[in-house]
Amino acid sequence: MSSTQGDSRLTQMMAWAEGIEVLSGLSAAPASADASFRRYFRFANGEKSFIVMDAPPQQEDCEPFIRVAGYLESFQLNAPRVLEADLEQGFLLLSDLGTQSYLAELERRPQSVNELYSDALTALLQMQVKGAACQSNLPPYDVALLERELALFSDWLCGDYLQLSLSNEEQSEWNALCQRLIRNALDQPPVFVHRDYHSRNLMVSVTHNPGIIDFQDAVEGPLTYDLVSLLKDCYIRWPAEAVRAWARQFYAQLDNGLRTQLDERTFMRHFEFTGVQRHLKAAGIFARLNLRDGKPGYMQDIPRTLGYVRELGHVHSELEFIARFIDERVLPALEAAA
Numbered sequence: 001m002s003s004t005q006g007d008s009r010l011t012q013m014m015a016w017a018e019g020i021e022v023l024s025g026l027s028a029a030p031a032s033a034d035a036s037f038r039r040y041f042r043f044a045n046g047e048k049s050f051i052v053m054d055a056p057p058q059q060e061d062c063e064p065f066i067r068v069a070g071y072l073e074s075f076q077l078n079a080p081r082v083l084e085a086d087l088e089q090g091f092l093l094l095s096d097l098g099t100q101s102y103l104a105e106l107e108r109r110p111q112s113v114n115e116l117y118s119d120a121l122t123a124l125l126q127m128q129v130k131g132a133a134c135q136s137n138l139p140p141y142d143v144a145l146l147e148r149e150l151a152l153f154s155d156w157l158c159g160d161y162l163q164l165s166l167s168n169e170e171q172s173e174w175n176a177l178c179q180r181l182i183r184n185a186l187d188q189p190p191v192f193v194h195r196d197y198h199s200r201n202l203m204v205s206v207t208h209n210p211g212i213i214d215f216q217d218a219v220e221g222p223l224t225y226d227l228v229s230l231l232k233d234c235y236i237r238w239p240a241e242a243v244r245a246w247a248r249q250f251y252a253q254l255d256n257g258l259r260t261q262l263d264e265r266t267f268m269r270h271f272e273f274t275g276v277q278r279h280l281k282a283a284g285i286f287a288r289l290n291l292r293d294g295k296p297g298y299m300q301d302i303p304r305t306l307g308y309v310r311e312l313g314h315v316h317s318e319l320e321f322i323a324r325f326i327d328e329r330v331l332p333a334l335e336a337a338a
Helices: 008-018 063-074 102-108 110-131 143-161 168-186 225-231 240-252 256-261 264-291 296-310 317-337
Strands: 027-033 039-044 049-054 082-086 091-095 190-193 219-222
Touching (some): 063 082, 063 110, 102 110, 143 264, 168 219, 168 317
16 A cells, blocks of 8 residues: 555554564555544455554544453453554554444345344343453543533534524523433443444454444443444434334343342333433534534434434423424424535
8 A cells, every 4th residue: 555645644654564574465455434533454465454553642542442452352252452552653453353344234134133233232241241340440431421422412513513502491401401311321330331332333253243343432331321322323223113122132131130220111211311312422423523523424324313312202201302402403404504
């Protein structure tokens, strides 16, 4: 792969890779980029393949990635292994989990959903059970973090992108909703949370499915957070009845100790309200990616993402305000801005 003119990071990465024996003789090509400043490159020939992560140190800290990768390996989950690390330059050499994401496979073969989600739910349960021993080493999903995340919706999507101003009554309703969603998160049993456990971050593996990536933001947080990330995915949608059935299946597999702390009805309420928090945050992040980072492609996912919130307005009276606000203010402004 020739150096792109002006891409000093690429030149720096290729020079670093030249000093690694296992990469000798392999050709390099872009593998993927994500919603952060990280980029990934695949070094491969017909027989072997590796990933090099480019994480500029001034924007990205590789240490959480390395630490959480070690945790997941100790849980016997299928995550990239860190083979070489240069924290000063911001380069990691990783094992390669392949090219087929859950999202790509589900779009190609929707009928594979039950098999793929069964594996993903089993892996999630394993992560929570085995993660109990080390979850307290992770950053907490606390009030400050939850407040910052909810502000992404009001600040970036409603404010900066849509230029919506809230009336005093709407602001009061929004503040009350935020407090309710924060309380819902804190009331749940805390577990090891991947924090972005969805179809773009799960890779289809012939053995030991799924491969799990993009885990560096793991926290100790709400029991239902990763579950709702998977089942109410911002990038692909399934019938509400199927989502509820998968969620109840997951609840039935929880440890008896957890199920004595909350019955199925309480669990499902936590699941629904956690989804509202996550989807408001995600919609705000998509707007920020567009405005700040020049990545407009995520804007197409906002209607789907907010659709999960809208459908709960008639189910829970506490969510009537936000469902109506999205219907009457956000979606029309989003369509006008497109």
